[in-house]
Amino acid sequence: MEQALHYLNVGAAMFLLIGMALLLGRLLSGPTLYDRILAVNSFGTKTVLFLCVFSLIIGRQDGIDIAILYALMNFIATIAVLKFFRYSALDVSMNYSSRGDLSKTVVGKAEMSGEDT
Amino acid sequence: MMEGFTPILLLDMGLLAMLVVVAFAVVRLRSLFAIVMLQGVYSLLSAAWFVSLDAVDVAFTEAAVGAGISTVLMLGAMLLTEREAKPVPFQKQLGPLFIVTIVALAMFYAVGDMPAFGDALSPANSYVGADYIAATKNDIILPNVVTAVLASYRSFDTFGEVVVVYMAGLGILLLLGLNGNAGKWRAKPNGQNITGRKNAAEQREDKP
Amino acid sequence: MDGGVLHMLQFVISALLLAGGVFFVIAGTVGVLRFPDFYTRMHAAGMTDTLGAELVLLGLIVQAGFSQTSLKLALIAFLLFLTSPTAAHAVVGAAHNAGLKPMLGKYRAPALGEAPEVKSEVKPKPKSKSKPKPRTKKKAT
Amino acid sequence: MVRSAFILVVVLATYWLMLSGYLYKPVLLIVGTISILVVLGLSWRMKILDAETAPYFHGKAAGYYAWLFVEITKANMSVIKAVLSPDMEISPTTTKVPIKQSTDLGRVTFANSITLTPGTIAVVMGESNILVHALFSEMTDAADFKDMGDRAGWAVSDPMLGRIEKGAS
Numbered sequence: 001m002e003q004a005l006h007y008l009n010v011g012a013a014m015f016l017l018i019g020m021a022l023l024l025g026r027l028l029s030g031p032t033l034y035d036r037i038l039a040v041n042s043f044g045t046k047t048v049l050f051l052c053v054f055s056l057i058i059g060r061q062d063g064i065d066i067a068i069l070y071a072l073m074n075f076i077a078t079i080a081v082l083k084f085f086r087y088s089a090l091d092v093s094m095n096y097s098s099r100g101d102l103s104k105t106v107v108g109k110a111e112m113s114g115e116d117t
Numbered sequence: 118m119m120e121g122f123t124p125i126l127l128l129d130m131g132l133l134a135m136l137v138v139v140a141f142a143v144v145r146l147r148s149l150f151a152i153v154m155l156q157g158v159y160s161l162l163s164a165a166w167f168v169s170l171d172a173v174d175v176a177f178t179e180a181a182v183g184a185g186i187s188t189v190l191m192l193g194a195m196l197l198t199e200r201e202a203k204p205v206p207f208q209k210q211l212g213p214l215f216i217v218t219i220v221a222l223a224m225f226y227a228v229g230d231m232p233a234f235g236d237a238l239s240p241a242n243s244y245v246g247a248d249y250i251a252a253t254k255n256d257i258i259l260p261n262v263v264t265a266v267l268a269s270y271r272s273f274d275t276f277g278e279v280v281v282v283y284m285a286g287l288g289i290l291l292l293l294g295l296n297g298n299a300g301k302w303r304a305k306p307n308g309q310n311i312t313g314r315k316n317a318a319e320q321r322e323d324k325p
Numbered sequence: 326m327d328g329g330v331l332h333m334l335q336f337v338i339s340a341l342l343l344a345g346g347v348f349f350v351i352a353g354t355v356g357v358l359r360f361p362d363f364y365t366r367m368h369a370a371g372m373t374d375t376l377g378a379e380l381v382l383l384g385l386i387v388q389a390g391f392s393q394t395s396l397k398l399a400l401i402a403f404l405l406f407l408t409s410p411t412a413a414h415a416v417v418g419a420a421h422n423a424g425l426k427p428m429l430g431k432y433r434a435p436a437l438g439e440a441p442e443v444k445s446e447v448k449p450k451p452k453s454k455s456k457p458k459p460r461t462k463k464k465a466t
Numbered sequence: 467m468v469r470s471a472f473i474l475v476v477v478l479a480t481y482w483l484m485l486s487g488y489l490y491k492p493v494l495l496i497v498g499t500i501s502i503l504v505v506l507g508l509s510w511r512m513k514i515l516d517a518e519t520a521p522y523f524h525g526k527a528a529g530y531y532a533w534l535f536v537e538i539t540k541a542n543m544s545v546i547k548a549v550l551s552p553d554m555e556i557s558p559t560t561t562k563v564p565i566k567q568s569t570d571l572g573r574v575t576f577a578n579s580i581t582l583t584p585g586t587i588a589v590v591m592g593e594s595n596i597l598v599h600a601l602f603s604e605m606t607d608a609a610d611f612k613d614m615g616d617r618a619g620w621a622v623s624d625p626m627l628g629r630i631e632k633g634a635s
Contacts, residue, residue, distance in 0.1 A: 369584075
C-alpha cells in the first residue's frame, strides 16, 4: 500500500510538472505583459502544489514549510509587480486613494499599453 | 526496476530540463520584463530542486530572496533603463564565452574531487558536523540543527546570511508600502462612512 | 484486516481527489494556452487556482491522516483560498486600468486549417478611459 | 478592541503551535509567547487592532462556504466544457453588478466570491457597483449575483460590531 501511495504521488507530481511546462509556453509567448504576470502567478500556485506533493513523496515535512512561504511570497510578488506597473515606483502606499468610482477613474502615473513585445 | 533509477529521479530530471529551458529563454529573449518574470520562475524551480536535494534551508533562503527581493530589485533596475535589450554583436560575445567555458571546465574538474552523495566519511559528515549534531540538543534547545549552527555556533561568519534574511524582510515591508504610513490608516474611502469607523477615525484626529 | 480496509479506503479517496485535482489543473493550463484574450485566460487560470489546488491539497490531507502535516496542508489551502482571488483581481484590475480592452461578443476557435481570425464586436466600454498611449520610453523620475 | 486583540492572540498562538509542533518544550513556548506579545504590541501601536484585522467568524458562515464550493464546482464544469471542446464557443461579456454591502469586509467577500467562481471575475471595484467580466453571457444573470451578494453579506455580518465600536469610543 505504501508503494501504491508512492506511485500515486509521483504520478500527480508528474502531471503538475507537465502543467508547469505548458504554462512556460504561455509565459514565453504571452502577447501582453499581463499574460506573463498571470502565467507566473499560476506557475507559482503549481509550484506550491508540487512542493506539497514532493515533500510527501520524500517523507519530509520541511518541504511544506517552503510551500507555505511560497504561497505567501507568490502573492506578494504579484502585487509588487502590478504596483510597479501602475505607479512605476514601489514606494507608493496602497491606500484608499487608489480606489475610485467607475465613472471617475484614478489612472496611475505610468500608463502604458498592454503590448510589450 | 533499474538499479538506482527511482521515480524521484524522473521528477528531478523534469525540473532540471525546465531549468535549462528557462535559462535558454532568459538568454535569448529581448524583452526585459519577460526576463524578470522568467527569473522568478527560475527561482521557483530551483527551490523545488533544492528540496529534492534535501537542502531545505537553502530552498528557504532561495524562496525568500530569489522570489521576493530579487524580482523587486530587477524591476527597480528596469525603472532606470529601457524595456528592451539591444542585440549584442557577435565579436563582443566571444570574450564572455571564453570565460564561461574555462569556468565550466574547472567546475567539471572539481566535481571529481567531491565526496559521493551521502558519503558517511565525507568531511562534512565526519568531523565538526557530528559534534554539532551531538551538542545541539543540550547547548541550544532548538530542534533545527541548521538554525543552531547558522545563528549560534557560527553566527559571526554567517552574519552575512542573517543580513540577507533581514534584507528580505525589509523588502517585503517596502513592497507592502508601510513607509510613512504608520498611524495614518483611516477608513474613509472617498468620504464614505463605513459602519462606526468614522467615529474612531475622528477621535484619532482629535488627539494631537 | 480492519486496518487494511481503512488503508484501502484512504488510498482510493486520496487517488480520486488527486486525479480530479490534477485534471482541473491541466485543463486550466490548457485553457490558459487556448483562450483568445487576456481576460478569458484569467478565467482558466482561476479554475486551476480554486478547484484544482483545493482538490489536490484535500487528497494530500487524506493521505497524511491526522497529523501536523495535514494541518499545514490545510493552512496552505486556506492561504490559497484567500490570496488567489485577490491576486487575480489585482492582475485584471491593473490590465483594465492600463487600458487593455476585453474581447467581447461571440468567439469560436478557428479550425485547424484556417487562419486565426478574431471577430469581435467592439462594444463601447462602460467608462470613458484615456487611450493607452503608444509605448514611450519612460524616464526615471 | 479587546475582542480583536483576543482573536488575534488566539489566531497567532494557533499558528505558532501549528508551525512548530512542539507543545511541551518550555523554551519554544516562551519564545512563542514573546513573539506573540511583540506582534500584539506592534499592531496596537499601529492602531490596526479593529474588526477588520481580526474579523469575527460565526459558525453559520461555514454554510456559506459550503454553498460557495458547490457553486465553484458547477461553474468549473461549464468552463472546462468550453476549454476542452474543439470549437470553444464563448461569449465574453462585461456587466455592472450593484453592491449592497456597507462594510469593507462584506464588499471584499462579495467581490472575492465573484472572482472565485470561475467564469466571472471582478475587474473594477466601484463605489456602488462592480464591473464584472464573464466568460459566457448567460452567466451575467442579475438575480444570481443578488443571491450571492445577500449570502455573502449574511456570512460576514457581525452582530456585535456596532456595540464594539461604540464601546471603544
